[in-house]
Amino acid sequence: MLPLAPELYEVLAMQKAIRDEKYPGCPWVFFRDGKPILDLRGAWETACAAAGLVDGAGKPTRLFHDLRRTGVRNLIRAGVPERVAMLISGHRSRSVFERYNIVSERDLHEAAHRLGRYIEETKAAHGEESLGTLLGTLDQNSVAVERQGNAKLLN
Numbered sequence: 001m002l003p004l005a006p007e008l009y010e011v012l013a014m015q016k017a018i019r020d021e022k023y024p025g026c027p028w029v030f031f032r033d034g035k036p037i038l039d040l041r042g043a044w045e046t047a048c049a050a051a052g053l054v055d056g057a058g059k060p061t062r063l064f065h066d067l068r069r070t071g072v073r074n075l076i077r078a079g080v081p082e083r084v085a086m087l088i089s090g091h092r093s094r095s096v097f098e099r100y101n102i103v104s105e106r107d108l109h110e111a112a113h114r115l116g117r118y119i120e121e122t123k124a125a126h127g128e129e130s131l132g133t134l135l136g137t138l139d140q141n142s143v144a145v146e147r148q149g150n151a152k153l154l155n
Contacts, residue, residue, distance in 0.1 A: 040064065072100040077107075 012029060019026050023034035030037060048060035055061050068089060075085040091097035
């Protein structure tokens with residue numbers, strides 16, 4: 001059994017119903033006139049054109065394989081553990097998986113935002129001393145000197 005997101009399940013169930021009604025002997029979920037789809041480039045080009053994802057010459061600006069990369073990124077951004085995302089996407093090695101899990105500028109901004117929120121929540125709950133420093137826990141005089149130095153760097 002393969003767990004599916006609700007929207008994907010609905011699409012597959014709808015496609016199966018069409019297949020069962022029109023081509024009951026067809027073993028494929030996606031087909032063309034009851035026969036397997038051998039080449040989807042034409043359909044992909046049509047879909048890209050309809051979505052406005054074409055260049056000046058009318059050629060797609062996206063690859064069909066980009067869907068896999070998007071799927072991996074969406075799984076990771078949704079908080080799915082990497083190992084689970086690898087199983088879903090069919091990646092057997094971390095090195096190949098990492099090529100699909102592209103870090104964007106948006107990801108970096110989100111990481112900075114999360115870190116800032118964590119620091120504020122930790123300070124509010126446990127006081128500033130609970131955070132330590134990059135060099136380890138320092139005495140209060142060192143923390144004050146460190147803050148003054150950081151203030152100069154930020155100005």
